[in-house]
Amino acid sequence: MNEIGVRELKSRLSETLRRVKAGESIRVTSRGRAVAVIVPSRSLSDEEIDPEFLQMEKEGRIRLSRIPKSQRPDPPPAARLKGPKTASEIIIEGRAERF
Secondary structure, eight states: OEEEEHHHHHHTHHHHHHHHHTTOOEEEEETTEEEEEEOOOOOOOGGGSOHHHHHHHHTTSOOOOOSOGGGSOOOOOOOBOSSSSBHHHHHHHHHHHTO
């Protein structure tokens, strides 16, 4: 994935958006740290979504993203506390101890 700094993005916004429209994903950085990812927009049609999910959305129980998994940015790494376990592992162990 290509990267672009905030300052450069401001000066080359139209060009950058043309690249994204053509299918490229671009990571935006500020002072060397990633702050955003610009990805091509592609909404899923209702025909591509499981009817049960559409019903739950209609009922207000969920909100669908409608962005295909292939176009979603990578999730952030798991949070780590000081030690060998992730925060999720500690929470799961704590729940298990109550029962």
